[in-house]
Amino acid sequence: MNSRNDEFERMIGRYKGDGPYLHDGERVMIDAASGTFNLPFGYTHERLTNKLKQQLDRCTHLSSAYTKPIAEHILQRLKPHLPEGIDRLWLRDVSGSGAVEGAIRMAQKYTGRSGVISLFMSHHGQSLATASISGNAFRLQHFSGYIDGSFKIPVPESELATGQNPQALDVDHFSALEDFISYGSTGNIACLIVEPVLGNGGNIVLPVEFYRQVREICNKYNIVLIADEVQTGFGRTGTFFATTGYAKALKPDIIVFAKGAGGIGIPTGGILMNHQLDVLEAYEHSNTSGANPLSLTALHETIAILEEEKLLENVQRNERYLRDALLKLQTNHPLITNVRGLGYMFGFDTPSPEIAVMAIDIAAQLGLIIRGSRYGKGRAIKVRPPLTCDTNHLDEIIDKLDSTFTRLEQKLNTTQEAAR
Ligand SMILES: Cc1ncc(COP(=O)(O)O)c(C=O)c1O
Known part of the structure; x- marks a missing residue:
């Protein structure tokens, strides 16, 4: 019985939040999806x-x-x-x-x-x-x-x-x-x-x-x-x-x-x-x-x-910063198209649902949580940081997205070359 309790504790206890970050026992990830889009203050907020x-x-x-x-x-x-x-x-x-x-x-x-x-x-x-x-x-x-x-x-x-x-x-x-x-x-x-x-x-x-x-x-x-x-x-x-x-x-x-x-x-x-x-x-x-x-x-x-904490003002102030950074990524990465959104609610398209899944996987390896969905054409990726995020957090998210798509492009190129 005790070992079952221990097992449960081990399973649930490995996850620990810290504002916009989630530690999963092995790595620390910044959550650019705010959980299931339900964490405006991230995983923890001391006052709350x-x-x-x-x-x-x-x-x-x-x-x-x-x-x-x-x-x-x-x-x-x-x-x-x-x-x-x-x-x-x-x-x-x-x-x-x-x-x-x-x-x-x-x-x-x-x-x-x-x-x-x-x-x-x-x-x-x-x-x-x-x-x-x-x-x-x-x-x-x-x-x-x-x-x-x-x-x-x-x-x-x-x-x-x-x-x-x-x-x-x-x-x-x-x-x-x-x-x-x-x-x-x-x-x-x-x-x-x-x-x-x-x-x-x-x-x-x-x-x-x-x-x-x-x-x-x-x-x-x-x-x-x-x-x-x-x-x-x-x-x-x-x-x-x-x-x-x-x-x-x-x-x-x-x-x-x-x-x-x-x-x-x-x-x-x-x-x-x-x-x-x-x-x-x-x-x-x-x-x-x-x-x-x-x-x-x-x-x-x-x-x-x-x-x-004037979080609406925070979002209004940084909305353009986030949009511009995503648009810059779009310029640099052909796999990213149709950046769209407002506030801290952005999304963009990838070429296919399969590529969206690959991007989400690579991002997780790099310590970034992003989410896609089966809806629509299934190829969108959403970027919706907690409202508490400042420009340093946004920079971290953008840097990791940049690395994600660089790595993804390399992977796809390698696969294509191998197929030739
Ligand atoms: C716009 C919208 N309405 C309703 C719901 C349903 O909310 P819940 O999952 O809390 O039942 C969701 C959940 O994703 C949603 O995004």
């Missing part, structure tokens, strides 16, 4: 950890009878960071998938309709319903969670996956959305959900004009507009929410958050909405561990740290 330890000693569960006023307090803290018209918080989730489902329920109950419009290459979660509205079919091959009336629309034009300035793109691309609604559906549509920057889809930055038109069309057809800010929220794009910055033209009726809201990976999720959408009864959407005291502590402290 101390608050969590304090709370661990007090209690780790309270029923919603006790946590409701605390959630209300958190809403007051969030208020300066919310877009106009968002004035309520539903805090009963511990995951993004759960919170997205809650948002859909609100839209369905409010409108009396059921369907969800979502985008190709979007990702909204792993529950049956959220997987069914996500825009990549591979996860659904053996399952069905279809919500009546739902359909998906193409991401506005493929050039948007490139580094081209999205603001400069032709606006006519989006008139098709109205055709889908008028001619391609029964009109049973409750809501449209969009990630302001498509995260898993390959870091696709949508054009501002798209947000504006989507808002207009949702108004026209009385469709609830949900911004899925699970990845973009809590500072990732340089403003507290993308919908208070780059994507403010969306003017969402509901914002969903999770991931980064827990600061160092403490699970939390929530729904922010206009009071008209505050229609659910507690029994209609809640989870046992929603708003548990550790989540509440992490969420509250994360807001305070973002404000007091």
Whole structure:
């Protein structure tokens, strides 16, 4: 029995975080993917950890009878960071998938309709319903969670996956959305959900004009507009929410958050909405561990740290530095194309999914964590450092990316020569 305990301790104990660094027992790696895009402060943050330890000693569960006023307090803290018209918080989730489902329920109950419009290459979660509205079919091959009336629309034009300035793109691309609604559906549509920057889809930055038109069309057809800010929220794009910055033209009726809201990976999720959408009864959407005291502590402290350590300003200040450095890499490495992104949320393409996997492997050997995804064309690599990273950290990430692609190019050249 003891040896099994020892084995567990050995397995889990080999990993140790230190801000943006992860020690895996053999090497130290800088994590340019912020874990699973959920570590805005990296793996550790002393102030947050101390608050969590304090709370661990007090209690780790309270029923919603006790946590409701605390959630209300958190809403007051969030208020300066919310877009106009968002004035309520539903805090009963511990995951993004759960919170997205809650948002859909609100839209369905409010409108009396059921369907969800979502985008190709979007990702909204792993529950049956959220997987069914996500825009990549591979996860659904053996399952069905279809919500009546739902359909998906193409991401506005493929050039948007490139580094081209999205603001400069032709606006006519989006008139098709109205055709889908008028001619391609029964009109049973409750809501449209969009990630302001498509995260898993390959870091696709949508054009501002798209947000504006989507808002207009949702108004026209009385469709609830949900911004899925699970990845973009809590500072990732340089403003507290993308919908208070780059994507403010969306003017969402509901914002969903999770991931980064827990600061160092403490699970939390929530729904922010206009009071008209505050229609659910507690029994209609809640989870046992929603708003548990550790989540509440992490969420509250994360807001305070973002404000007091001026991390949004840090991201805004360094955004250009990071973009320029990535563009320079693109100039020097033919395997890197289409650098795109904003804030600390960047991505680029490699020639193929296989090459993306090779790059990720080599980077790990060199002490750099980057992530790809099976979404989209599967060849994107994402660079999303913790928001606490300064320019020295960014330099380290760029240097390691440079070495990664130099080594990868050598490897591919050697393989090609051997094949001749
Ligand atoms: C945009 C977006 N929405 C929702 C989710 C689901 O969140 P979770 O994995 O916490 O359920 C994710 C997860 O990757 C996401 O990226």
